[in-house]
Amino acid sequence: xxxxxxSGGHGHIHRESGPPQPDDKVHSYYQILGIALQELLIEKxxxxxxxVRQMIERRDAITPARGAKIVARAWTDxxxxxxxxxxxxAGAAELDCPMTYTELVAVENTPKAHNVIVCTLCSCYPRExxxxxxxxxxxxxxxxxxxxxxxxxxxxxxxxxxxxVEIRVHDSTADIRYLVIPRRPAGTEGMTESELEDLVxxxxxxxxxxxxxxxx
Amino acid sequence: xxxxxxxGQAVRVRDDYPPGHIRTPVFIRGKRGVITRDFGExxxxxxxxxxxxxxxxxxxxxxxxQIDVWPxxxxxxxxxxxxxxxxxxxxxx
Numbered sequence: 001x002x003x004x005x006x007s008g009g010h011g012h013i014h015r016e017s018g019p020p021q022p023d024d025k026v027h028s029y030y031q032i033l034g035i036a037l038q039e040l041l042i043e044k045x046x047x048x049x050x051x052v053r054q055m056i057e058r059r060d061a062i063t064p065a066r067g068a069k070i071v072a073r074a075w076t077d078x079x080x081x082x083x084x085x086x087x088x089x090a091g092a093a094e095l096d097c098p099m100t101y102t103e104l105v106a107v108e109n110t111p112k113a114h115n116v117i118v119c120t121l122c123s124c125y126p127r128e129x130x131x132x133x134x135x136x137x138x139x140x141x142x143x144x145x146x147x148x149x150x151x152x153x154x155x156x157x158x159x160x161x162x163x164x165v166e167i168r169v170h171d172s173t174a175d176i177r178y179l180v181i182p183r184r185p186a187g188t189e190g191m192t193e194s195e196l197e198d199l200v201x202x203x204x205x206x207x208x209x210x211x212x213x214x215x216x
Numbered sequence: 217x218x219x220x221x222x223x224g225q226a227v228r229v230r231d232d233y234p235p236g237h238i239r240t241p242v243f244i245r246g247k248r249g250v251i252t253r254d255f256g257e258x259x260x261x262x263x264x265x266x267x268x269x270x271x272x273x274x275x276x277x278x279x280x281x282q283i284d285v286w287p288x289x290x291x292x293x294x295x296x297x298x299x300x301x302x303x304x305x306x307x308x309x
Contacts, residue, residue, distance in 0.1 A: 103255065120241050147243070151291045166294040169282075173239045174275050174300040176255060 059127065066097045067129040067179055068200035071211075072193045074106070075184045081108075088179070092129065099128050099177070107170060108181040109207075114161050115168045116154065116207030117178045118146045126177040130202055137206065147171060157208040180204065182211040219274055220303045221251045227278060228309040229301065237265040240305045244297075248309045249280035252298065260302060274303040 027035070041047045070092060074081040084091030088104030104126065107115040119125065120143045125133040136142050146153045150167045154160070161167055170178045182204040188196060191214070203209035221227060231246035239261050255275040263270035282295040289295070 120243075121239060147297055148286060149290055150295070163292050165292075166296065167282075167291060168295075169297045171241065171297065171299045173241060174255075174261070174302070175258060176275070176277075176300050 060132070062127065062129075062131040064130045064200075064202035064205065065197070066095075067126065067202070067205045068197040069095055070097060070106070070129065070179070071181050071200045071205065072196040074108075074181050075188075075196055076193050081181070084181075088177075097129055102126075102128070102175045102177045104129070104177050104179060106179045106181055107168070109183045111165070111183075113166045113168055114207065115170060115178075115180045116146060116150055117170050117172065117180060118143055119172045120144070120147055121173055124172040124177065126179050126205075128177075129179055130205060134202070154208055157203070159209050180207040182207075182209075185211050185213045188214055219254060221254075221274075221276060221306060221308075223251050223254065225251045226309040227251055227306040229278070230305050230307060237262055240301055241299065244280065244285065244299055244301075247280055247285050249278040249284070249299075251276050251306075252279045253277035255300070258302070260304075276301055276303065276306065278306065 038047075038052060042049050042052070070084065073095060074084055074091075080091065080094065083094070084106045085108060088106050089099045091106065092099050092104050109115055117125075118137075123133050123138040125137060127133070142153065147169055150169050151161060154167075172178055182200065184196070185199060188199065195214075199212040199214065201209060201212060204211045226248065227250070228248045229240060229245050233242070233245070253276065255277070257272035258275040260270055260273045277298050278301050280297045280299065281293075282289045282291060282297055283293060285297055
């Protein structure tokens with residue numbers, strides 16, 4: 001038996017001791033390659049360590065609030081929604097959310113269609129609008145199963161879609177990034193745009209959940 | 217440049233398995249769908265991944281009915297799967 005951590009016999013696995021775990025600085029081949037490449041680029045003066053740090057800091061600072069701002073505007077301004085659906089990058093740029101590297105396509109949930117996003121090949125995700133993807137989004141299980149049995153996967157997320165609603169799975173295999181515009185919850189007619197933004201969660205913009213209902 | 221396909225046109229994904237960096241998922245090869253959107257010319261990742269130069273290819277969205285992709289699909293008949301696919305992976309169906 002090689003896994004010393006699973007001994008004990010009281011029903012759970014200890015991680016405090018035993019062989020190194022993946023997070024314990026055991027780098028994979030590709031992590032080592034990445035580190036070596038970064039060191040070389042810095043050594044040759046092509047980028048500086050501070051520029052690399054700044055880029056990571058900038059990317060990490062992006063939160064789903066950007067996407068929520070776009071969705072709340074689409075809910076309250078029909079003309080904006082039309083422009084966003086026609087040209088995602090132009091719509092995002094109107095709200096100072098530039099899509100730097102990719103093309104944005106917004107897909108709208110309606111009473112007849114529910115959209116959900118995946119990248120079956122890797123982990124393509126609208127990072128400019130939602131930040132870094134959740135770990136489950138990158139998992140092989142989500143990627144393999146949501147294209148094969150989306151209703152069961154959504155149900156595991158607590159989202160039941162009626163049979164009369166078509167499920168549209170979008171597999172982003174190229175340089176197009178998808179953003180779901182969830183349905184505007186009932187009872188939000190009097191709410192301001194900024195109040196509406198709080199109802200728009202990350203998961204609702206991936207399509208594994210609905211937007212929040214006020215007061216819940 | 218003239219487009220290979222138009223929105224609404226039925227297409228079949230090539231049932232080929234060449235080596236290299238391919239963005240057409242294996243599970244969709246050989247399946248039949250309909251063009252729904254045209255994104256214009258894009259760099260072909262099969263070439264640019266290797267830092268090589270080559271002609272751009274038109275990128276399409278192809279919509280597949282889930283029951284055409286998975287014969288035992290458990291959801292509703294109207295459920296669909298949209299995939300971004302380059303023109304050279306598509307042929308008229």
